[in-house]
Amino acid sequence: MWGKIVHWIEVRIGLEELINKHLRQFKTPKGATFWSTLGFVTLIAFILQAVTGIMLLLYYIPHPEHAFKSVQTITNEIPYGWLFRLIHNVGGNIIVAVIIIHMVHVFLRVSYKKPREITWVTGVLMFLLVLLACITGQLLPWHQTGFWQTTVTSTIPSFLPVIGEGISSYMRGGASVSGITLSRFFSFHVVILPVFIVALMILHVLLIRRQGLSTSPAVEPEADASPPEEFRREPHLEGHPCFPHFSVKRSFMVMFYFTVLFFILTFFPNLFLPAEANIQADPLLTPEAIRPAWYFLAPYQLIKTIPNDVMGISLVVIFSLVLLFWPFLDAKDAGRNIRKRPMLLSLGLIVLALWAIFTIWGMYS
Amino acid sequence: MERRQLLKTSLAFLGTTTLISFIYPASKFLVPPKSSAKDTQLTINKDEIPPGTAKEIIFNETPLVVINRKGSGFIALSRICTHLGCLVGYDKFNDKLVCPCHAGDFDLEGKVLSGPATKPLPRYPLKITADQITIG
Numbered sequence: 001m002w003g004k005i006v007h008w009i010e011v012r013i014g015l016e017e018l019i020n021k022h023l024r025q026f027k028t029p030k031g032a033t034f035w036s037t038l039g040f041v042t043l044i045a046f047i048l049q050a051v052t053g054i055m056l057l058l059y060y061i062p063h064p065e066h067a068f069k070s071v072q073t074i075t076n077e078i079p080y081g082w083l084f085r086l087i088h089n090v091g092g093n094i095i096v097a098v099i100i101i102h103m104v105h106v107f108l109r110v111s112y113k114k115p116r117e118i119t120w121v122t123g124v125l126m127f128l129l130v131l132l133a134c135i136t137g138q139l140l141p142w143h144q145t146g147f148w149q150t151t152v153t154s155t156i157p158s159f160l161p162v163i164g165e166g167i168s169s170y171m172r173g174g175a176s177v178s179g180i181t182l183s184r185f186f187s188f189h190v191v192i193l194p195v196f197i198v199a200l201m202i203l204h205v206l207l208i209r210r211q212g213l214s215t216s217p218a219v220e221p222e223a224d225a226s227p228p229e230e231f232r233r234e235p236h237l238e239g240h241p242c243f244p245h246f247s248v249k250r251s252f253m254v255m256f257y258f259t260v261l262f263f264i265l266t267f268f269p270n271l272f273l274p275a276e277a278n279i280q281a282d283p284l285l286t287p288e289a290i291r292p293a294w295y296f297l298a299p300y301q302l303i304k305t306i307p308n309d310v311m312g313i314s315l316v317v318i319f320s321l322v323l324l325f326w327p328f329l330d331a332k333d334a335g336r337n338i339r340k341r342p343m344l345l346s347l348g349l350i351v352l353a354l355w356a357i358f359t360i361w362g363m364y365s
Numbered sequence: 366m367e368r369r370q371l372l373k374t375s376l377a378f379l380g381t382t383t384l385i386s387f388i389y390p391a392s393k394f395l396v397p398p399k400s401s402a403k404d405t406q407l408t409i410n411k412d413e414i415p416p417g418t419a420k421e422i423i424f425n426e427t428p429l430v431v432i433n434r435k436g437s438g439f440i441a442l443s444r445i446c447t448h449l450g451c452l453v454g455y456d457k458f459n460d461k462l463v464c465p466c467h468a469g470d471f472d473l474e475g476k477v478l479s480g481p482a483t484k485p486l487p488r489y490p491l492k493i494t495a496d497q498i499t500i501g
Contacts, residue, residue, distance in 0.1 A: 055394060078398055080390035244373070251376045258383055 023243030026209070027236035031216025032246055037253040038102035039208070043201065044254050045095040050194065052088040060140070062186040064179040067142035068280040083265075090264050092134055093272050096295045098257065099127050107326075107348055110336040111214035115231070117327035119211070122204040124324045129197050134293060136189035139182060145274055147281035148290040150185070151177050159309035160317075177283070212236060217337035291362065298355045301362030406501040414439070414498075419455035424500050429489060430455055430462070431498065434473050441489040441500050442475045448482040462486065 009015055028036070059078055061070040074081035103123065106112060112120035135153055138146040154177065157167040173180035212234035240246060264271055276287045292300045303312035322329065330344070338345050366374075407424050409431065414420045419432040421444065428444040432455060442462070444452045451466035461478060462471040469480030476485045492499040 055391065058395070073398075079393040079396065081394060083390050084394060248369075248372055248376065251380065252372075255376065255379050255383070 019243060022209075023247065024241045026212075026242040027239040028213050028242050028246040029215040029234070029236045029239045032213060032239070032249075033216075034249055034253055035101075035105045036213060037246070037250045038098055038105060039204075040250045041253050041257050042095060042098050042102060043205075045091060045098055045257060046197070046201070049088060049091050049095060052084045052091065053190065055084050056088060057190065062140065062182055064142060064182055064281070067140065067182060071141040071143075086265050086269055087261065089272055090261055090269075092137060093293065093295075094257070094261055094264075096130060096134065099130060100295070103127065104348075104352065108338055108345075109214065109216060110330075110338055110341070110344070112327040113330065113336055114327075114332075115211060116207070116214060119204060119207045120327045121324060122200045122207070124326075126197055126200045126204065128320065128324075129193055129200070131295065133189055133193045133197070134295070136185040136193065138293065139177070139185045140189060141277070142182065142281045144276035144279045144281055144285075144287050145290070146277070147177060147283070148276075148286055149292055150181065152290060153292065153296075154181075156303065156313060159303075159313040161310060164313075217335070294359065294363070297362030298358035301358045301365060304362075304365070305358075406499050408497050408499045411439075411493075411496055411498060417457060419457070421455075422500075424489065428452055429500070431491075431500070432473055434460075437473075439491055439493060439498055440473065440475075441491050442471075443487040443489070445486075446482060447477075447484040447486060448480070453486065 006015075056074060059070055059074045059081070061067060071085070075085050076082070106120065106123070135150070139150040140146070154168050154171040157171070158164040160167065169175070171181070171184075172178070173184045210231075210233060213236070215234065215236070272293070276290075279287075291297065299316045302315060303309065306312040306315070334341055334344070338348075405425070407422065409420065409422070411433075414431060414433040416433050416435050419430050421428065421430050423429070424441075429441050430444050430453070431439060431441045433439055444454075444462075446453050446464040446466065446469055448464065448467055448469050451464050453462040453464045453469070453471060456463045460473060462473070462475075463469070464471075464480065464482070467481050469482040470478035471482070471486050472478050474485070475488055477483065489500055
């Protein structure tokens, strides 16, 4: 029976040829480990966010008078509404963690170097857009936490000279967070940002497919010798076919992602929903301790620590720009083996350590 | 069983379990919630509907029309046309209910007079006292 169904599909679509051409003949390098699957895991995590987001849209009402109640209805009255809301909420946090680990891995493998500069830039742009999606998403439930986090987040750009006030006003759609802000954030969260993220994702995947996965300099040191002067796809002749070898690794990591997601859902369901998230937004009452989400704690603490607000926000902007254009700033002639580049390794580790310190500091300050 | 085959089978099992775990709650989630309308009663004063007139009301989220028929008293009918769901209106000049969408006509008992509808308009029970009419 199963064989007949497969044959029926095969005659009409030519699935075997598709799998052969795009998966079996597409070789992954010898050094492709579980870490190399994190881009794919991010893709699955993004699809999960899109699916759960669309489902929440069926009951969510983007209006200040109804938004909080509609989210409470989803959580408490709609069958399994709590599950999809929590998957969306927790998934939105884990996806950021997965992207950060993916970026650290790419950085430590120095995979961003020629000819993969555009792949890195599209990746960082996607990361920044995902952060924006997180910012816009936190206001939608119209609870105290989201409302005041948005107030703080939309005030920070106003520290920038000349354009700062304009950016803040543009974000809020006025002088303060209101129903107009909710409408703006809603359209950005559900339409504008996802469209740009998907466009960048297509470009990112297309580039990876065209160039082939980058090799590990530790496993294939010869590949690191001289960057190509004309386009060539890395054949990875000694590597394994993407399907089924690498696909099994990918599937395992996707399962691991779901394990982490459901572990948090089961044992720490309120990890990313503080007590104030159960109180409707009150524009006249600021809760005692308003902190940004964990991934914004480091820049938040940095801005708080530096007495000059302009300098604080400028540092964050400069760091983001350096991260975005890093492939063009890294030494051209240097090799890809990070073990032979102690300066680069130290720089990466120092930035990571500082980020961790500022995050923990921000959590307890 | 080979190691790779075991891994594949385990992944297929886990994948199917995950998919089913998602599809079952998703199908439950998509079922529209039960109406929050309660089985309450609605009372209106008789004075509001003189003979030969009608009053349009919403009762338990359903649009109704209460008609004071000349000679045969009050009746409450659903305004939802049994053809395609448009709302019928009371035509006081011809003593009938008319659907504006496809020209369906109903008499003041809710029965089909003409047009594409085949079922009569649902009737709602009334309790009539000296001054008031209670629906439900």
